[in-house]
Amino acid sequence: MLVPLEWAKDYTNINTSTKELAKKMTMTGSKVEEIIELGQDIQKVLVGKIETIKAHPDADKLVICIVDIGTEKIQIVTGAPNVKEGQLIPVAVHGAKLPGGISIKRGKLRGVESHGMLCSGEELGLTEADYEGAQVDGILVLNEEYPLGMDIKEALQLAGEVIDFEITANRPDCLSIIGLAREMAITLGTSFKMPQVKLDKGYGNIKDQLKVRVDNKELCPRYTARLVEDVKIEPSPLWMRRRLSAAGIRPINNIVDITNYVMLELGQPMHAFDYEKIEGGTIVVRNAKPGETIVSLDDKDRALTEDMLVIADLNKPIAIAGVMGGANSEITENTKTIVFESAVFDGGSVRLTSKALGLRSESSSRFEKGLDINMTDLALDRAVQLVQELGAGKLVEGHIDELARPIERKSFCVKTSRINDLLGLDLPVSQIVDILTRVGLDIEDLGQEIKVTVPTYRNDIEGMADLAEEVARIYGYDKIPMTLMETSVAKGTRTQKDRLLERIKNTLTGMGYYEALTYSFTSPNIYKTIGYTDPKDYPKSIKIANPLGEDNSMMRTTIIPSILEVLSRNYNRRLDRCRVFEINPVFIPKEIPLKELPEEILTLAIGAYGKDYSFFTLKGLIEELVERLRLEDRISYIQDKHPSMHPGRCAKLLLDDRAVGFIGELHPKVADNYGISDRVYLGELDLDLLLRETNIEIKYKALPRYPAVTRDLALVIKKEITAGQVLDKIKSAGGKILEEVSLFDIYEGKQVADGYKSLAYSLTYRASDRTLKDQEVNQVHSKIVAALESDLGARLR
Amino acid sequence: MKAKLEEIRLEALHALEGLDELDKLEEFRLKYLGKKGALTQVLRGMGGLPAEERPIVGQIANEVRNQLESELEQKTKDLKEAALTRRLEAEKIDVTVPGERPGLGRLHPVTTVLNELKDIFLGMGFDVAEGPEIEYDYYNFEALNLPKNHPARDTQDTFYIDNTILLRTHTSPVQIRTMEKQKPPIKIICPGRVYRSDEVDATHSPIFHQIEGLVVDKGITMGDLKGVLDVFAKAVFGPETKTKLRPHHFPFTEPSAEVDVSCAICKGAGCRVCSYTGWIEILGAGMVHPRVLEYVNIDPNEYSGFAFGMGLDRIVNIKYGIDDIRLLFENDIRFLKQF
Numbered sequence A: 001m002l003v004p005l006e007w008a009k010d011y012t013n014i015n016t017s018t019k020e021l022a023k024k025m026t027m028t029g030s031k032v033e034e035i036i037e038l039g040q041d042i043q044k045v046l047v048g049k050i051e052t053i054k055a056h057p058d059a060d061k062l063v064i065c066i067v068d069i070g071t072e073k074i075q076i077v078t079g080a081p082n083v084k085e086g087q088l089i090p091v092a093v094h095g096a097k098l099p100g101g102i103s104i105k106r107g108k109l110r111g112v113e114s115h116g117m118l119c120s121g122e123e124l125g126l127t128e129a130d131y132e133g134a135q136v137d138g139i140l141v142l143n144e145e146y147p148l149g150m151d152i153k154e155a156l157q158l159a160g161e162v163i164d165f166e167i168t169a170n171r172p173d174c175l176s177i178i179g180l181a182r183e184m185a186i187t188l189g190t191s192f193k194m195p196q197v198k199l200d201k202g203y204g205n206i207k208d209q210l211k212v213r214v215d216n217k218e219l220c221p222r223y224t225a226r227l228v229e230d231v232k233i234e235p236s237p238l239w240m241r242r243r244l245s246a247a248g249i250r251p252i253n254n255i256v257d258i259t260n261y262v263m264l265e266l267g268q269p270m271h272a273f274d275y276e277k278i279e280g281g282t283i284v285v286r287n288a289k290p291g292e293t294i295v296s297l298d299d300k301d302r303a304l305t306e307d308m309l310v311i312a313d314l315n316k317p318i319a320i321a322g323v324m325g326g327a328n329s330e331i332t333e334n335t336k337t338i339v340f341e342s343a344v345f346d347g348g349s350v351r352l353t354s355k356a357l358g359l360r361s362e363s364s365s366r367f368e369k370g371l372d373i374n375m376t377d378l379a380l381d382r383a384v385q386l387v388q389e390l391g392a393g394k395l396v397e398g399h400i401d402e403l404a405r406p407i408e409r410k411s412f413c414v415k416t417s418r419i420n421d422l423l424g425l426d427l428p429v430s431q432i433v434d435i436l437t438r439v440g441l442d443i444e445d446l447g448q449e450i451k452v453t454v455p456t457y458r459n460d461i462e463g464m465a466d467l468a469e470e471v472a473r474i475y476g477y478d479k480i481p482m483t484l485m486e487t488s489v490a491k492g493t494r495t496q497k498d499r500l501l502e503r504i505k506n507t508l509t510g511m512g513y514y515e516a517l518t519y520s521f522t523s524p525n526i527y528k529t530i531g532y533t534d535p536k537d538y539p540k541s542i543k544i545a546n547p548l549g550e551d552n553s554m555m556r557t558t559i560i561p562s563i564l565e566v567l568s569r570n571y572n573r574r575l576d577r578c579r580v581f582e583i584n585p586v587f588i589p590k591e592i593p594l595k596e597l598p599e600e601i602l603t604l605a606i607g608a609y610g611k612d613y614s615f616f617t618l619k620g621l622i623e624e625l626v627e628r629l630r631l632e633d634r635i636s637y638i639q640d641k642h643p644s645m646h647p648g649r650c651a652k653l654l655l656d657d658r659a660v661g662f663i664g665e666l667h668p669k670v671a672d673n674y675g676i677s678d679r680v681y682l683g684e685l686d687l688d689l690l691l692r693e694t695n696i697e698i699k700y701k702a703l704p705r706y707p708a709v710t711r712d713l714a715l716v717i718k719k720e721i722t723a724g725q726v727l728d729k730i731k732s733a734g735g736k737i738l739e740e741v742s743l744f745d746i747y748e749g750k751q752v753a754d755g756y757k758s759l760a761y762s763l764t765y766r767a768s769d770r771t772l773k774d775q776e777v778n779q780v781h782s783k784i785v786a787a788l789e790s791d792l793g794a795r796l797r
Numbered sequence B: 001m002k003a004k005l006e007e008i009r010l011e012a013l014h015a016l017e018g019l020d021e022l023d024k025l026e027e028f029r030l031k032y033l034g035k036k037g038a039l040t041q042v043l044r045g046m047g048g049l050p051a052e053e054r055p056i057v058g059q060i061a062n063e064v065r066n067q068l069e070s071e072l073e074q075k076t077k078d079l080k081e082a083a084l085t086r087r088l089e090a091e092k093i094d095v096t097v098p099g100e101r102p103g104l105g106r107l108h109p110v111t112t113v114l115n116e117l118k119d120i121f122l123g124m125g126f127d128v129a130e131g132p133e134i135e136y137d138y139y140n141f142e143a144l145n146l147p148k149n150h151p152a153r154d155t156q157d158t159f160y161i162d163n164t165i166l167l168r169t170h171t172s173p174v175q176i177r178t179m180e181k182q183k184p185p186i187k188i189i190c191p192g193r194v195y196r197s198d199e200v201d202a203t204h205s206p207i208f209h210q211i212e213g214l215v216v217d218k219g220i221t222m223g224d225l226k227g228v229l230d231v232f233a234k235a236v237f238g239p240e241t242k243t244k245l246r247p248h249h250f251p252f253t254e255p256s257a258e259v260d261v262s263c264a265i266c267k268g269a270g271c272r273v274c275s276y277t278g279w280i281e282i283l284g285a286g287m288v289h290p291r292v293l294e295y296v297n298i299d300p301n302e303y304s305g306f307a308f309g310m311g312l313d314r315i316v317n318i319k320y321g322i323d324d325i326r327l328l329f330e331n332d333i334r335f336l337k338q339f
């Protein structure tokens, strides 16, 4: 909300500097965004009078003027076609500054000295709306008398300070000059007065000419109107235009300007209809009928729906209530009689309508926050007062006031001790009463309690907490002493999940992986990009109804694409190796459309490329992680297929028999989609499942007291038999005394027959209660060999 | 005999003195002290001596042997020492050559700062609570005193899935979920991802991270809120940091405040980072609105509480002087490496 300070000063005293005012207002709840000093960019431009005009000896298009600027007469050469002797004009003297960073210096024009410049309206940054004649070809000719030498900013009211306030949603009363003037008075402890309106008597009677019927009193609790005849449409006076411009509203003509002026001043949106366009002289406030449309003032055709409130005549809508007027009843140059409307519409309804139409206005943004039901008639009278002041028309006596129900002021009782308790203060009742009275509440001291009656413009005040805020903001937030509560919850604890996550992240970063954070949105086309060929295989995914573009319209069901983007970005920036991970939820719906919230599965995704990285680097990492979670005995890896992965290099991870994720090498086609020509390794794990199953209990196991016996085992076996199968066989045949099996060599080639491979293992035997005898070890070892031979067709080398 | 022994002694000592290689010492030992060495030879001839001389000569012979052995030992030690010194000298390296790094990764700066904040609040007795990112309108808005069509909903441009389900716009629904399940005293922080339909630019991201705090108990005051925020701000931005609460409005707190901290960069004098105000706005806070307590069946006449919430990404940016929030989501390793 832009508040020109001199406007606010009509209603309150400001007894301090603007800077100090801004600081204090911020601390009482009206946050100052900015102090704007108008006319800063115009310096040393004065009112001057052209005394004489002579031809320039060397240039046809230039003339030499002698200009009186009060203190002296100076010579200025100009090319303006409209100069005449005796004109009052703006003169930029030597050292002057104009908008756009232009500075004026004395100099010679075609050999003749010129001590400044005569300014056009445009050069002063003015438009026709600011000053009549501002946009003519040539200099700006002032059409009123001003003392010679007067600063043009003073003459044209271009100077002044404007404060831009941020107004919170609970204070629609502050979307007005008087609202903020009142806050200034409360803040500074100065006086405040409402506009005093006295109208000259009109003639006739409005009831003879205009009828108003409110069909939907719920959505329109009050509708007031007045009639003005013999309207003369013309520009409004300079002071009004300057105030409107300073407050951010473009002046249009006197009647429209008056409605805007009243809205800014009192916070009550107003509308003016051309009376002659209202069929049947009747205004009906009703819901739109099916299929009705209206062309709004911004010349757009709007389709209305039945839940929208309209202002209509007997046949058609003439305005969208509280949002915007219709072109069919707009004020034009030919308008003779106008209806001023000042009404209260239901905030929620205005909000819905303006949202549905995609049409927000100064009016709708005020209505939707809820307006003071007591303001309509004052606003109406203020508008008529301005009409009379401007000589813009003649009042028809009387006014329409359709009020749905008697106006009541909210009232409730509160113990002042509770206000103190909430704030951590110990203010005497009298001080609390003083503050609440100062902010405009009526307070009755009932001893134990106070009875509060709230003015209609402060409907946000509903109970004790609201009063506490009023007390706190006036007493000063900064004066509330800092304390630390003694609550019975003494110690904060991290959840097990939180601690495990930290362990996982530390393990990963310790092994060289960077943590990435990426968007949870993705594109519906992503599945194709990561290698899915048949849309039937696409995972069910949640779509956002109002996304920021198609590419961000789906909640991800996998982090893999995000990781690929990170790898790709770093690859493009010529990083020769990159290892990243992300831990975040993926969103898995049970069904689409959603009947309940989707499952959010905390997921770990890992990606890497670069020299010396292989499938087994990634698998090794996973093995370390799994061990860190103490799940190593329950995890197995089986060969698998995944649309994104190399068909021969992908493993599914099982926890017992539940799938917990996959690891593998990225399919080169998918890598190509991301512009990576290196081999890429990826893994994705269901962390929720892993963390749920994690065994955090640590039990020390005694170190072995008896020596181990080691035997090597070299096998030749069919290629398609996996190392996992061999391991399982060895373990099951080895029984209790087989402590450890490690695969130390895999070989295919020269000395091994085609279709076969050689595997070399080192087996460690140990018993916990005795030293093993050779014979015992030999027995078990032979049993293992026998099992491998008979069950897997292996042969010892 | 005596003279012979003396001769051997002198000769041997002389020879030993001239030795400068470790390998030659064994040769020396064999020559003088070995089974076939000079000294043994002499002793063997002792049989031809008169009986009364034998002990004397024997004693001298032992003296010579002892002396030679000890000299040999000393020599061995010296030569070994010298050899080691030579080797070490030869092994000198250029320590300015770069090391072989195993290559550490890094936590994302948002995680690092979150961990720091968690530690601060855990230390003050807060627990950590979490909730879903896809949330019911009820938890995100309604139960927080933001009924349908409330104008304040506009300030949180919301991504909707349908009429009742949305992407949470703040972590406040976790407060409601916690209060539904748990009776006071409650003292939690809720960190997490939140979503707002803001177009991306240097200061806006449709996804960012928040951390919120909630305390509900008997006798909780606004002074307590100020106290907790002051402890927090000093812990994060340094012990000199001042906090300032300005009145504001949030539908779920009353009274409400926006909270500024004194600019850590210019110490309040005014600089570019704080737009020359000396203050940086970092969070919103207030006393839990009685209606919010009523929603979760906590009696506002008996209990009170405060809540605060801040953008984690913003704290990260202020702390490290990052001027573009997009960097946090780009995951350029050259960026991540710096934290």
Ligand SMILES: [Zn+2]
Pocket: B263, B264, B265, B266, B267, B268, B269, B270, B271, B272, B273, B274, B275, B276, B278, B279
């Ligand atoms: Zn600063």
